[in-house]
Amino acid sequence: RVNQDRLMKGIHDTCEWGKGERYGEAETETGMSRLSLSDTDKQARDWFHETTTALGCKVHVDAMGNQFAVRPGLNNDKPPTYAGSHLDTQPTGGRYDGILGVTAAVEMLKVLNDNWVETAYPVGVVNWTNEEGARFPMSMVSSGVWSGDIPVEKAHNLKSVIPANDTATMKSELERIGYLGSTPCSWESTPMAAHFELHIEQGPILEAEQRRIGVVEGVQSYKWFTVTVKGRDSHTGATSFQHRADALLTASQMILASHKIASKHGALASTGILNLRPGSTNTVPGWVQFSLDIRSPVDETVNKVEEECKAAFSALASGDNILDIMTGCTPSSRHCSVDWRTDFVSPATHFHNDCITCVQQAGADLCGEEGGVKDKDIGAWGKFMTSGAGHDSVYANKRCPTSMIFVPCRDGVSHNPAEYSSPEACADGANVLLGAVVRYDKL
Amino acid sequence: RVNQDRLMKGIHDTCEWGKGERYGEAETETGMSRLSLSDTDKQARDWFHETTTALGCKVHVDAMGNQFAVRPGLNNDKPPTYAGSHLDTQPTGGRYDGILGVTAAVEMLKVLNDNWVETAYPVGVVNWTNEEGARFPMSMVSSGVWSGDIPVEKAHNLKSVIPANDTATMKSELERIGYLGSTPCSWESTPMAAHFELHIEQGPILEAEQRRIGVVEGVQSYKWFTVTVKGRDSHTGATSFQHRADALLTASQMILASHKIASKHGALASTGILNLRPGSTNTVPGWVQFSLDIRSPVDETVNKVEEECKAAFSALASGDNILDIMTGCTPSSRHCSVDWRTDFVSPATHFHNDCITCVQQAGADLCGEEGGVKDKDIGAWGKFMTSGAGHDSVYANKRCPTSMIFVPCRDGVSHNPAEYSSPEACADGANVLLGAVVRYDKL
Ligand SMILES: NC(=O)NCCC(=O)O
Ligand SMILES: NC(=O)NCCC(=O)O
Numbered sequence: 001r002v003n004q005d006r007l008m009k010g011i012h013d014t015c016e017w018g019k020g021e022r023y024g025e026a027e028t029e030t031g032m033s034r035l036s037l038s039d040t041d042k043q044a045r046d047w048f049h050e051t052t053t054a055l056g057c058k059v060h061v062d063a064m065g066n067q068f069a070v071r072p073g074l075n076n077d078k079p080p081t082y083a084g085s086h087l088d089t090q091p092t093g094g095r096y097d098g099i100l101g102v103t104a105a106v107e108m109l110k111v112l113n114d115n116w117v118e119t120a121y122p123v124g125v126v127n128w129t130n131e132e133g134a135r136f137p138m139s140m141v142s143s144g145v146w147s148g149d150i151p152v153e154k155a156h157n158l159k160s161v162i163p164a165n166d167t168a169t170m171k172s173e174l175e176r177i178g179y180l181g182s183t184p185c186s187w188e189s190t191p192m193a194a195h196f197e198l199h200i201e202q203g204p205i206l207e208a209e210q211r212r213i214g215v216v217e218g219v220q221s222y223k224w225f226t227v228t229v230k231g232r233d234s235h236t237g238a239t240s241f242q243h244r245a246d247a248l249l250t251a252s253q254m255i256l257a258s259h260k261i262a263s264k265h266g267a268l269a270s271t272g273i274l275n276l277r278p279g280s281t282n283t284v285p286g287w288v289q290f291s292l293d294i295r296s297p298v299d300e301t302v303n304k305v306e307e308e309c310k311a312a313f314s315a316l317a318s319g320d321n322i323l324d325i326m327t328g329c330t331p332s333s334r335h336c337s338v339d340w341r342t343d344f345v346s347p348a349t350h351f352h353n354d355c356i357t358c359v360q361q362a363g364a365d366l367c368g369e370e371g372g373v374k375d376k377d378i379g380a381w382g383k384f385m386t387s388g389a390g391h392d393s394v395y396a397n398k399r400c401p402t403s404m405i406f407v408p409c410r411d412g413v414s415h416n417p418a419e420y421s422s423p424e425a426c427a428d429g430a431n432v433l434l435g436a437v438v439r440y441d442k443l
Numbered sequence: 444r445v446n447q448d449r450l451m452k453g454i455h456d457t458c459e460w461g462k463g464e465r466y467g468e469a470e471t472e473t474g475m476s477r478l479s480l481s482d483t484d485k486q487a488r489d490w491f492h493e494t495t496t497a498l499g500c501k502v503h504v505d506a507m508g509n510q511f512a513v514r515p516g517l518n519n520d521k522p523p524t525y526a527g528s529h530l531d532t533q534p535t536g537g538r539y540d541g542i543l544g545v546t547a548a549v550e551m552l553k554v555l556n557d558n559w560v561e562t563a564y565p566v567g568v569v570n571w572t573n574e575e576g577a578r579f580p581m582s583m584v585s586s587g588v589w590s591g592d593i594p595v596e597k598a599h600n601l602k603s604v605i606p607a608n609d610t611a612t613m614k615s616e617l618e619r620i621g622y623l624g625s626t627p628c629s630w631e632s633t634p635m636a637a638h639f640e641l642h643i644e645q646g647p648i649l650e651a652e653q654r655r656i657g658v659v660e661g662v663q664s665y666k667w668f669t670v671t672v673k674g675r676d677s678h679t680g681a682t683s684f685q686h687r688a689d690a691l692l693t694a695s696q697m698i699l700a701s702h703k704i705a706s707k708h709g710a711l712a713s714t715g716i717l718n719l720r721p722g723s724t725n726t727v728p729g730w731v732q733f734s735l736d737i738r739s740p741v742d743e744t745v746n747k748v749e750e751e752c753k754a755a756f757s758a759l760a761s762g763d764n765i766l767d768i769m770t771g772c773t774p775s776s777r778h779c780s781v782d783w784r785t786d787f788v789s790p791a792t793h794f795h796n797d798c799i800t801c802v803q804q805a806g807a808d809l810c811g812e813e814g815g816v817k818d819k820d821i822g823a824w825g826k827f828m829t830s831g832a833g834h835d836s837v838y839a840n841k842r843c844p845t846s847m848i849f850v851p852c853r854d855g856v857s858h859n860p861a862e863y864s865s866p867e868a869c870a871d872g873a874n875v876l877l878g879a880v881v882r883y884d885k886l
Contacts (some may be wrong), residue, residue: 092676092721092729117828134723159724184651222680224724229859233535233859236713236736237665238645238831241706243855248714249702252695256768259692263684263772271691272724274717278535279604281667281715281734281786282578282832283858286535291724293679325699325768328708343724388681390727412686415674415726 002434003108004427010103011426014087015095017043019129023415030418032095036088036130036171039064044087045179045354046199048102048127055109057125060190063152063183064142065129068190071109073121073441076139079191079400081119081440082110084126085199086392090134094419096200096409096426102127104198104430111434112195119441121193128392129179135163136170137224137291138344145185155293161273187399194355194440198405198433200421202389204412212342212428213363213376214385214406218351219394221302222295224344227254229317231336233278233286245334247288248276250316254338257312258305267296267305268388291343296355297386313375315337349394354443355403355436356384362435363405366428389414401440405432444552445877447870453546454869457530458538464860467550474582474860475538479531479573480508480616480882488622491545491570497739498552500568503633504624506595507585507615508572511580514552516564516884522634522843524562524883526551526876527569528642529835533577537862539546539852539869540645547568547873549654554877562618562884564636567759571835572613572622579613581736581787586838588628595628602714630842639841640849641876643833643864647855656806656873657828657849658821661794661838664745665738665785670697672760674779676721676729688777690731691719693759700755700766701735703746703875710739710748711831723748740829744791756781792837795886798846798879799827805878809871832857844883848875 018034052069076190085101105125133139136158144150156171231245262269285307367381407429495512500648528544548568587593599614611649617623674688689756716734760781822839839882848871
């Protein structure tokens with residue numbers, strides 16, 4: 001069993017680097033703002049390196065800055081079974097997303113050492129770079145390069161989402177903070193026997209159903225787009241509605257249309273970034289660009305929502321009142337243009353049965369019940385789940401057996417400073433992670 | 444009569460400072476980006492000072508950086524009759540808005556000098572600071588201080604609209620570029636006998652009706668607001684629509700609602716600035732702030748639109764589907780809050796009959812017709828108009844007789860790099876400005 005206090009100390013000590021907004025009085029009631037490859041991310045990486053080295057691991061860094069710490073086994077002619085996640089956060093993120101997965105994996109190393117456990121094969125801990133996609137807008141990009149799905153040049157050349165303030169690319173930042181490793185970033189250079197990832201659920205289900213552990217069977221499908229709407233800059237006081245090509249009014253309709261279309265299909269569509277030009281109170285914006293994130297457990301549904309949004313956005317740009325909301329307004333005689341760019345595609349993922357079983361058995365063991373048969377008789381302690389969020393496990397799963405463990409988080413809140421999981425929930429998850437890795441090693 | 448070539452050279456030479464986006468092949472086919480109190484605005488101000496001094500004027504600068512150049516008359520015991528406008532531009536503005544008014548006033552000085560004209564009383568040229576309100580978000584703020592409507596401290600403390608990139612205040616920038624003048628900014632320290640302003644129409648009417656001159660009788664009413672919507676940051680993949688408090692989705696509905704409400708009242712409502720936080724593809728924004736600019740020729744209508752928008756925005760923030768656009772979507776169980784701040788109020792303005800008559804007579808004289816009786820029999824050359832845009836003449840009119848002259852601009856486009864008025868139209872306007880000032884001086 002893990003040491004709960006030590007685990008929590010690991011989380012909160014490392015959260016000194018990149019501390020974010022305060023949301024409560026207690027010392028640890030602040031969020032996190034540790035964007036990938038920032039100075040504070042470097043501090044967290046240095047901690048990872050020093051701590052795992054001190055625990056007897058050999059650590060290497062690849063061309064995407066992914067850090068791999070390996071604890072030898074009795075037999076080292078097979079690749080390690082890995083546990084891990086990521087240390088970067090959202091700009092206004094919390095203390096658990098990613099961080100719990102890495103610190104629990106480090107805690108696993110400590111438990112193995114404390115108990116003189118010799119695993120059959122090596123065991124590893126991994127910290128993946130820029131999982132969030134919050135600074136460089138492809139989520140899980142570095143596990144994606146590792147799996148061979150994303151070309152390393154494309155990843156290296158990714159620019160910050162705020163080019164006006166942050167002109168860095170991933171490569172320039174990797175160089176700047178000293179984490180452009182010499183190992184090629186690939187599953188061939190750094191092979192894995194399996195990949196286990198502990199994560200907070202980031203949704204409300206486990207808490208609502210009072211379950212301790214989510215046994216994650218897969219991850220829903222998603223696509224990210226950048227939509228650009230072009231109209232015409234004009235004077236807000238001297239230009240009648242009829243003479244405008246208002247890119248923001250049009251973009252507002254598009255955001256509502258995407259919400260309606262996704263609702264109809266039981267899918268999600270969200271806009272998290274919106275920029276406009278020129279940005280003056282008395283100028284109708286002639287240029288608006290926004291992100292669109294479409295998700296559903298079914299690939300086909302994501303594609304349908306994308307197609308319907310494309311048709312709807314074209315109609316809206318041409319001035320068609322397809323939402324009927326402009327009824328009663330003078331139609332504009334000038335129209336906007338719309339352009340789509342696909343930034344990221346992550347099809348639906350189904351994890352490996354062996355790993356799912358290891359997680360289920362470790363959960364049942366922790367919670368004092370027999371692990372039932374998958375999909376049928378899991379105890380009241382757990383639930384089989386599909387992740388709404390993407391994780392590095394999606395790409396890991398392409399090259400090695402993979403599964404994930406979810407623990408409840410308060411009110412389902414994530415990507416928010418107030419994100420919170422209780423110490424007991426964190427320890428539950430860390431115990432299942434430890435149990436699953438040891439089980440897989442035996443397997 | 445003015446010298447058309449010299450006038451156009453004055454415009455295009457000064458437009459070298461702060462040149463903006465190119466929109467065509469010809470040398471002068473670029474817009475302007477000369478934000479108030481920027482380095483390029485300083486260059487334009489230095490030109491104003493040197494040129495008017497060389498023409499025999501005494502120049503002084505007040506505490507808002509307003510520049511006043513005075514050409515003595517036969518009798519100097521009464522205040523000067525002024526012509527002028529502003530040299531600052533929108534971030535993506537054109538070569539005529541404001542610039543035409545100042546360069547035509549300088550051309551007026553040259554014509555008076557060339558012809559050895561001695562006016563009865565002094566004649567002045569004024570360059571008002573930050574008329575656009577594009578950098579510091581109160582339009583006409585420095586004429587507003589001059590008239591006593593805006594406290595100088597409030598104006599001095601105005602912050603840039605992009606505080607993240609530009610931490611300056613008006614005062615710090617006035618000091619930095621050396622234009623914090625020692626004369627108090629007030630109509631008492633710098634009195635005016637009258638104020639005439641030549642401007643491009645910034646709308647399509649004169650062009651469409653093929654009229655050469657707009658005789659401006661007044662300016663419509665407007666108010667500027669900053670609206671802040673607060674929701675909750677959450678994960679775009681793991682948060683159902685029901686569990687969201689999506690500040691951007693709500694703001695999009697508000698923008699559409701304001702458009703509908705304004706349409707109903709024959710008014711205008713426009714959003715030119717929108718900022719959001721945190722700004723990440725996979726985080727539902729918990730904070731959105733946007734500008735709202737409401738206009739109508741009638742004060743009461745502006746107030747009605749404001750009230751109806753306030754009610755509608757509150758309803759939308761509380762999750763009411765008042766536009767019926769969310770029909771078919773799962774209603775959200777969490778709501779947003781909304782907060783309004785009033786940034787600027789400019790009631791409807793009615794210019795002074797004496798000045799309107801001087802403009803009308805100068806127009807009729809230029810166009811070879813008798814100036815008819817106001818409001819009734821103006822010739823085909825002109826039109827009585829109300830300005831859709833605000834101008835420094837609004838505040839000037841509070842302390843001295845004032846009127847304006849409009850000339851047509853291509854396609855009614857303004858606040859756009861492609862803003863254009865023909866050399867003939869510019870010269871027409873400058874001739875009427877000259878004629879109106881000379882007439883008022885006689886009066
Ligand atoms: N877990 C998590 O927040 N991942 C970021 C990628 C995503 O947007 O789902
Ligand atoms: N003329 C002009 O563009 N003035 C700026 C103030 C306004 O927004 O009307």
